[in-house]
Amino acid sequence: MPLFKYKVSDKSGKISEMLIEGDSQAEAARRLQRRGVMPLEFLGEGTATAKGKGFFGSRLDVVEFTDRLVPLLEANIPLERSLSIMAEGQEDTAMGKVSGELRRGLHEGRKLSDLIRERGREFPQLYASVVEAGEEAGALPQVMGELRKFLLDSQELTSFIISSSVYPAFIAFAGIIMLCIVLGVIVPRFAKALAGAGINSTSVDILLGVSNFFHDYWWTLLIVVGLLVWFVAQIRKEKGPIRRGWDHLVLKLPLVNKLVSYTNL
Structure with a gap:
């Protein structure tokens, strides 16, 4: 049964896009009306697409994965069938591969939450727990819908923080470059002039020593700097007491603790 994509409005007037199965476009519209939403515009046949490969290969976009799975579940399409739809024609992309592997796991009788948990860092840590709660409550579409809102809000907040940090980061980088030029190039050229002028003070000696x-x-x-970056990267890979100690230290730093807390809500 083909998928049709509509722009719809619910009873509160909220406009969104929705995928729904149907034998025809008219049948899909009738199904939407029976679900209590008003179809406003037909957007064509819905297809599950994923982002292309980058230079280092494709990587699953969890937000996009959830954003595409939820409308299928809300259209009362079974989970296994929904994943099959998302995998169709996308075998060479991260979205298609993950969807296909999850579908095969479901076909073997396993739970979606267990399959997600086995994929490790590919999904956020709370993802599997939220899915498991939806499975236990028998309300997976509703829970996944709330999870999608949470992920979209988190993505928007993270994007805002990053975009707001670009200018300060540029200023800091430019300041470091200027400091390096002053200490490495300008000060050594004036060292002889300072010595010839007979200027003898502690501040001048310290400046020349640093230069x-x-x-x-x-x-x-x-x-x-390279060792510091490597050290931080290794700690972030840890899951034991070393990682917990590092997280505890980061959460004690002024400003940084709030930034980390907001981006990991």
Whole structure:
């Protein structure tokens, strides 16, 4: 049975897009009306698409995956059939591969929450727990709908925080570059002039010492930064007491703790 995509309005006047199965376009519209929504515009036959591959291969977009699965479930299409629809013609994409593997697991009699949990970091940690709650309550479409709203809100908040941080990050980066130029290039050129002028003060000595160190051992700073980035990346991969200690430390940092809390709601 083909899928049809409509722009619809519910009883509260909220406009959204919905996929629904039907033998024809008219039958699909009648099904929407029986569900209490008013079809406003026919948007064509619905297909499950996924993002293409990037330079390092495709990666599952969990928000997009949920956003495409929920309308199918809300249209009373069985879960296994919904995943099959999402996988059709998308075998070479992350969306198609994941949907197909989940469908095969369901066909073997396994629970969706268990299948998601086995995929590790591909899905957020709370995803499987929310799906499991929906399965136990027999209200998977409704629970998945709320999960979709949560994921979309989180994505919007994260995008806002990132976009708001671009300008401060650029200013900070430009400041670091200017500081490096001053300490590594400008100060050494004025060192002889300062010495010839007979200026002898602690502040000048400290400035020249820092400049000389930076000029002669700049490569050590690159090594330290590289090791720091590697260290943080390794900690984020951990799941034991080391990771918990790191998270505890991060949540104690001013400003950073609020940023982490907001982006992980």
